[in-house]
Amino acid sequence: MALTGTPIAKPTIKVFGMFGAFHVGDAATAKDKVLVRYFNTVASGKQTAASGDSLGLLRELKPMRERVNVSDLRDLSSLLQRELDDARVAEDLVPYLKGVNSAVGFFPGILVALVPKGFLRSEEGVAYPKPGAEGDANGQVSTGYDEYWTASRFKFDGKAVSLGLLEIDPMVTDLIVLDGQHRANAFRFATKTFDAVQSGETIYRAFYENVSAPKDFDSELPVTVVWFESQDDIEARLISRKLFVDVNMSARAVSESRRVLLDDRDRHSIVTGSVYRGLAQRAFDADRLSLLHTGFDCEEQEFHPLTLMLPSRMQAVVAYAAFGRDSHSGWEPSLKGYAPYLANYGRLKSIAPSLDEAVALKAERGDRKAFEETTAVLDEELAPKWIAVLEGYNLVSAHIEASVELDSWVRTQVVAIGQVWDKVFRGGEGLYGGFARVSEDGSGSAHTYKKAIDEISEKFISIREAKLSGCDPDQVRRAYDTFSSKAGLTGLFMAAHLYLERREAGWADVSAFVADLNKISAENWVRLLSTYKPAVVRELDPKQWPVMRAIILRALQGADPSLNFFDPTLAQLYNPDIRLIKRAVEQSVSGYMDGLSPAQRETNRVSEEQIRSWATDAMALLKDILAGAGLQPLNDDQVLRNFAVQWIESLLPKQGLAAAEAEDDDDPDEA
Known part of the structure; x- marks a missing residue:
């Protein structure tokens, strides 16, 4: 017998609006073009017949952190948003909507991309849909994109017009906010649809404890929804990233670290992204060099003591150590002579021999296939070598050993410590900066979490000091400050390059450089960086980064006189x-x-x-x-x-x- 009855309708979001389109890609090559379709509509906290399911649309305007754990990502091409600053939403945007400092309370439109669920996590079998055949019925022309969404244009005098209906199945489709996630969250809070904050017991609630939603809020939020069509298979993440970067470069500044990781056209950012893609394969692991130690979601002046480098600092390293002269025999403490060579691919090819400069230059101009080919070479030939230099260095090893011990300690502590460790230090959501700005003399959950952050930071520092017990605590701190600076990191990789270009195998012999680094103990490196370095040069501005390289090579020659630098x-x-x-x-x-x-x-x-x-x-x-x-x-x-x-x-x-x-x-x- 067959079961009969009325089935529950699929929770499809249906909204009215206006369609349009534009192209991205190489204008000279039709097959490389991607058609970007867009749909202008509104989201609101109330259903209206005029706009359709505007409330359902609003509920789906979630930040990435509510769709996928950033800490679970292994592919940084899925980074499509800036870090979410909850303090800004709670303290600036919600009061604005309430009319605290302005009677307007209106936001400009936000930009949203449609992608299949699982696509951001690169799940097997999840591909971007191609448009199906057009259907002409019920006074409209409809195009379906598999089971994900359907675009229907209305007719006027028998001809399709720009007005129409967009139907989205939220069970199988993610709506990713490319621009305006802070505005979207403020709007969700104002309409009491921000469930992760207003209904759930999450760490994010701490920022909103002293904020209330406005009464009788009935504004609408303009929304532009985009999706992509191409003759070839579509890498929607790359196109979305381009849209994000292009839109945000002229809007409120994106964090420097996120900008570096998202910029697919700047040569130095492309190489930096390769290193971070290699680190992303390790997620936020404590027992090996990973995103936990490399400031993936941190910024200058707002990074925790586990941070050994930042994307912005690695970008500076790349500019000089990967794009410097093919050979460098001068040792003057000045980089003036380097400036003309920061676009030179010759030196980069000595690290990644399979790199095709012509293809790389096409990647810089926005050719997505050239970008994929270039990054594939960098990911295979450069990133493993550079990560090996960092991870193999005993000064870094001591740091990682301390993070392993810290991870074990956290598991024995109160709930707040565990939450902060998992969400602030290992969450990849940029929460450290938000809590860093919380007042020291405050109260409530935000203050509790800030204290937990401080406790974890202090514990890590004490563990690291214990592992280098032959040195004074201040020496340890100053040594790691020097090492993790732009000067310190640039000097290390410049030293590696000069060392390895003297060896027959070049960068293929990176293990030899690491072995010579480790002929000097971690404690002696601490003494060299904390005491010898300031006696040689007090400040390390860009003009003196080669001095750091000289200090490292001098130390290597001291341990092995045969090196003869x-x-x-x-x-x-x-x-x-x-x-x-x-x-x-x-x-x-x-x-x-x-x-x-x-x-x-x-x-x-x-x-x-x-x-x-x-x-x-x-x-x-x-x-x-x-x-x-x-x-x-x-x-x-x-x-x-x-x-x-x-x-x-x-x-x-x-x-x-x-x-x-x-x-x-x-x-x-x-x-």
């Missing part, structure tokens, strides 16, 4: 030891001269004994600092002393120096 028989100014001597004697002479009047500076006589004393003090400082890191000067005492004396003499006023020399010549004890 510096000539121990010469006082070369690009040798960091010599730079340290130079700075030390400059400080001595400067301190001496500051104690003299202008007249005394011209006439005061400096004895040879004083000059030798300054030289001896500088040499002693160098030896003491290096001994703390298990190293010795590369040059012998005679080379160091001769340089120190000559440099001091070059700093002294000629008259005073001449008088001192004359006095020494007349001294009978010296005869």
Whole structure:
């Protein structure tokens, strides 16, 4: 017997609006063009016959975090939104809709893309639908896109017009907000359809505890829905990312990290994206270098202590270390000579030999097939090598070991600690910055979560310090600050390149570079970066990044003299030891001269004994600092002393120096 009765209708969203279309892609090649269809309508908190199921549409305008756990993503091409700033929604946008500071309370339209469910997670068997055959019935012309959505144009005098109906099955289709997710969430809150905040017990509720929805809110939110058509299979994620970047470059600034990861046309961002795609395969794992340690969802001034790098910093590394000169023999502390080479693919090809420069340049111009071909090469040939340099370095290994221990500790703590660890540190949603801006003297859930964040951060720092117990805590902090800076990371990869271009196998022999790095213990690297580095150069502005490379290579030569990056028989100014001597004697002479009047500076006589004393003090400082890191000067005492004396003499006023020399010549004890 067959079961009879009235079935429950599919929860299809049906909205009225106006259709349109435009193309993206290479205008010169028809097959590479993608047709973008769009549909203008409205969403609101109330159903109206004029707009259709506008309430159902509004409920589906969810941020990515409500559709897929960002921490579960293994493909960064699915990044289609900026991080959601709940504090901005709660403190700025909702009050605006309530008319707190303005009587208008109107938002411009938001941009939404239609994609099949599972498409963002690259689930097997989920493809972007192609348009079906047109159907002409009931006074309208309809085109179906498999079971996902249907576009129907109404007729006027027997001809299809732009007005029509869009039907979406939300059970199998995701609506991804490409632009306007903050406005959409404020609107959802105002209409009490923001279920994750207003009904659920989620960490996001903490931002909205002191905010109430406006009464009798009946505004409408303009919405533009887009989907894509092409002769070939469509990579909707790439097109959506392009739309997102293009729209947001002229709107409210996208976070720098997210901009770097989303920009598919900037050469430095493309390579940076390759490194982060490799890291994304590890998600937020604590036991290996992953997105947890690399600031995937953090920004400058707003990153936690587990962060070893940021996308924006890696982009700077790529600009110099991947696009510098093919070979570099100069060591001057200046990158002025590098500037013309930041577009040079020759050096990049030494890391990724299969890269086709012509194809890569087409990718920069927006050719999606060229982009896919270029990224495939980078993902296979560059990303694993660069990740190996970072992950293999014992200073990074100590950091990761500390994060493993932290992960175990978190599992034994109260619920709030676990929530913060999973959602703020490992959630990939940019929540760290939001809670960082919460007032220290506040109250409520937001303050509780902020305290939990601080507790986790402090615990990690203490664990890491314990693993490097031979160093002072301040040394450990300063060393990691130096390493994770643009200067530190750029210096590391510039050192790797210069080291590896001397080896027959080049970058294929990256393990040799890592092995030589690790001939120096992690604790000694801490001492070098925290004590030796500031004695060589105080600040590390862009013009001095090569100095960091020199410091690293000098350390490697100290552990293995056969490397011979510096000539121990010469006082070369690009040798960091010599730079340290130079700075030390400059400080001595400067301190001496500051104690003299202008007249005394011209006439005061400096004895040879004083000059030798300054030289001896500088040499002693160098030896003491290096001994703390298990190293010795590369040059012998005679080379160091001769340089120190000559440099001091070059700093002294000629008259005073001449008088001192004359006095020494007349001294009978010296005869």
